[in-house]
Amino acid sequence: xxxxxxxxxxxxxxxxxKEINYKNRGMTLESELNSSNEYYRExxxxxxxxxxxxxxxxxxxxxxxDKAVIKEAYFTxxxxxxxxxxxxxxxxxxxxxxxxxxxxxxxxxxxxxQIKHLENIDRHGGIAFLIIRxxxxxxxxxxxxxxxxxxxxxxxxxxxxxxxxxxxxxxxxDSYIPTVDYLKIVDQLIGGI
Amino acid sequence: xxxxxxxxxxxxxxxxxKEINYKNRGMTLESELNSSNEYYRExxxxxxxxxxxxxxxxxxxxxxxDKAVIKEAYFTxxxxxxxxxxxxxxxxxxxxxxxxxxxxxxxxxxxxxQIKHLENIDRHGGIAFLIIRxxxxxxxxxxxxxxxxxxxxxxxxxxxxxxxxxxxxxxxxDSYIPTVDYLKIVDQLIGGI
Numbered sequence: 001x002x003x004x005x006x007x008x009x010x011x012x013x014x015x016x017x018k019e020i021n022y023k024n025r026g027m028t029l030e031s032e033l034n035s036s037n038e039y040y041r042e043x044x045x046x047x048x049x050x051x052x053x054x055x056x057x058x059x060x061x062x063x064x065x066d067k068a069v070i071k072e073a074y075f076t077x078x079x080x081x082x083x084x085x086x087x088x089x090x091x092x093x094x095x096x097x098x099x100x101x102x103x104x105x106x107x108x109x110x111x112x113x114q115i116k117h118l119e120n121i122d123r124h125g126g127i128a129f130l131i132i133r134x135x136x137x138x139x140x141x142x143x144x145x146x147x148x149x150x151x152x153x154x155x156x157x158x159x160x161x162x163x164x165x166x167x168x169x170x171x172x173x174d175s176y177i178p179t180v181d182y183l184k185i186v187d188q189l190i191g192g193i
Numbered sequence: 194x195x196x197x198x199x200x201x202x203x204x205x206x207x208x209x210x211k212e213i214n215y216k217n218r219g220m221t222l223e224s225e226l227n228s229s230n231e232y233y234r235e236x237x238x239x240x241x242x243x244x245x246x247x248x249x250x251x252x253x254x255x256x257x258x259d260k261a262v263i264k265e266a267y268f269t270x271x272x273x274x275x276x277x278x279x280x281x282x283x284x285x286x287x288x289x290x291x292x293x294x295x296x297x298x299x300x301x302x303x304x305x306x307q308i309k310h311l312e313n314i315d316r317h318g319g320i321a322f323l324i325i326r327x328x329x330x331x332x333x334x335x336x337x338x339x340x341x342x343x344x345x346x347x348x349x350x351x352x353x354x355x356x357x358x359x360x361x362x363x364x365x366x367d368s369y370i371p372t373v374d375y376l377k378i379v380d381q382l383i384g385g386i
Contacts (some may be wrong), residue, residue: 004334035219041313044313046317047310047313047314047317049273049296051244051245051271052244052245052246052247052271053245053248054245055245055246055248055263055266057246061338063342067330068267068268069265069266070248070263070265070266070267070268071264071265072262072263072264072332073248073262073263073266074261074262074263075263076329078245079242080242084277084278085277085284086286086314086317086318087317088318089284089285089317089318089319091278091279093279093281116241119242119286120234120237121279122239124239124240124279124280124281124282125279125281126279126282126284127284143226
């Protein structure tokens with residue numbers, strides 16, 4: 001089978017297998033998502049990218065005419081989430097975080113305007129969610145925006161307990177290629193299950 | 194009339210009027226698009242953002258525990274376009290450029306993988322386009338991805354003549370609030386006109 005980019009499916013899988021073998025098992029959620037998104041793009045399934053880190057540039061040097069070196073810059077608070085793109089004609093938008101706790105996910109890890117952003121996306125017909133990995137438990141969940149909002153509206157707590165994920169989120173099962181096959185869950189969300 | 198964020202429509206218009214009055218008439222296309230997108234968000238019409246500038250960070254200093262200063266970084270080639278978001282449930286994706294020429298737009302201003310990206314988005318059901326402003330002519334066009342592809346497939350030229358825009362693109366008429374009301378054109382694209 002050939003994909004629109006002219007590369008054979010077998011060759012793509014071979015490439016990703018090698019990438020996975022090179023890396024140790026301690027891959028971060030971010031690098032696994034980047035690799036999974038790259039895989040989705042190569043098989044022409046979805047076009048979802050991580051946005052660049054937002055920074056404020058203060059000073060730029062030009063040692064030569066064509067070259068620019070940023071000499072002073074600061075990290076700024078992102079206005080939106082880290083990932084967005086298109087899948088099956090739908091607008092996809094999510095934030096991904098790792099949690100070292102075995103019992104809960106601390107809400108302080110997500111900026112309030114990012115939560116508001118996800119709500120806006122959901123209200124306008126996009127697919128919005130969080131991907132949260134509990135690294136000590138080796139459990140990764142996709143929490144749809146509506147379930148997040150439901151939690152926030154009913155509770156005054158500063159963290160979401162693991163049980164809320166187990167009962168209301170979707171477990172993303174470990175897979176080989178891609179390593180985080182979250183679009184399988186998005187298929188269920190689109191199907192309305 | 195009140196918007197979901199609780200702000201009255203009149204107050205939002207007042208705010209944007211003031212912003213426009215502060216600025217001179219030489220606003221760049223980028224700042225006008227940012228202001229228009231902000232207006233669309235405030236009236237809860239669309240959620241479209243400019244992506245941060247992609248850079249490669251080489252060196253970061255930590256003068257104090259909470260503070261990080263980037264001391265060495267480089268601009269990198271963007272993997273996608275500058276703007277994306279959601280409107281009427283549709284995925285929107287575009288690149289915007291100014292041209293100082295009175296006769297044509299030089300294609301070297303758009304990276305080949307950005308053109309490929311727009312094609313991918315269109316094929317997957319998103320709304321993909323270029324916004325090109327001819328600053329000397331004070332004419333701003335929205336060129337749908339299909340019309341761009343049509344030009345590229347039929348011609349071996351390195352620039353798109355102004356007449357191609359006049360005959361195949363949509364003129365975005367000057368407006369007051371927002372200054373670049375490109376969603377009016379997107380309405381036509383969605384309507385299939």
